[in-house]
Amino acid sequence: MVKMLLHGCNGRMGQMITSIVNEDKGIRIVAGVDKFFGKMDKYPVYEHISECDKAADVVVDFSNAAAVDELLDYCLLNGLPLVLCSTGLSDKQLKRVKDASKKIPILRSANMSVGINTIMKVLEQISPALAEAGFDIEIVEKHHNKKLDAPSGTALALADCVNESLHKKYKYVYDRTGRREERPKNEIGISAVRGGSIVGDHDVIFAGLDEVITLSHTAYSRAIFAKGAITAAKFLAGKEPGMYNMSDCI
Secondary structure (H helix, E strand, C coil): CEEEEEECCCCHHHHHHHHHHCCCCCEEEEEEECCCCCCCCCCCEECCHHHCCCCCCEEEECCCHHHHHHHHHHHHHHCCCEEECCCCCCHHHHHHHHHHCCCCEEEECCCCCHHHHHHHHHHHHHHHHHHHCCCEEEEEEEECCCCCCCCCHHHHHHHHHHHHHCCCCCEEECCCCCCCCCCCCCEEEEEEEECCCCCEEEEEEEEECCEEEEEEEEECCCHHHHHHHHHHHHHHCCCCCEEECHHHHC
16 A cells, blocks of 8 residues: 655645545555644644654645745655645756656656646647647636636646647747737747636637637546546656656556
8 A cells, every 4th residue: 555645735635635545445645744734634744844754655745836845855855756746836946856856756747637638648749730830829727716826837837738849939928918019929828817716727729810729628626636646646656766747657
């Protein structure tokens, strides 16, 4: 049985993972970490990860960017695999993650759902042909009014997927306020909507002359992300150091 340390256990995603793990005989949570301290029924919770002394096989993180540096220190010190799901990381933090993956296995994904990762594979195939045909590319993401970062990590991951297939020729534009010019061809517009209780909605729009192609994904429950994280945790436990993604374990 895989033993998990859940970083960010008292957040919405942490609670969802806890609920699903309780019904899974192949994995269990041995401890949780959350700055909003509150004891869970099934396992002890620590306010700081440095206080945790429970043996684990893998760490699953659904916290926030501010906690990632201390998390990486802990995983490196203890040689623990890390499923890193927090978004909004700085360039400096991303470099740290890459460097850390040389010593421990890290699976990083802005979105843990099978659907989003399937769309990414499709985007790699179709983006070059549509860009060559003159289609403009826009991404619109929608989330609940409690989400802190914008645009979402998933929207940026989708944009990166498109741009990498186009040899990184495109620039990202988040705001066109004050611009009075025709839309440049070499940009990807990324727009964020925040409101209500929207779990997650992403549209990748290819707008051409007299036709539009839209790839859409709608999450109706956080359970899809929790299930993906649990699948990733089972996959990553015992792996060799390196950078992994959801495509490796789907």
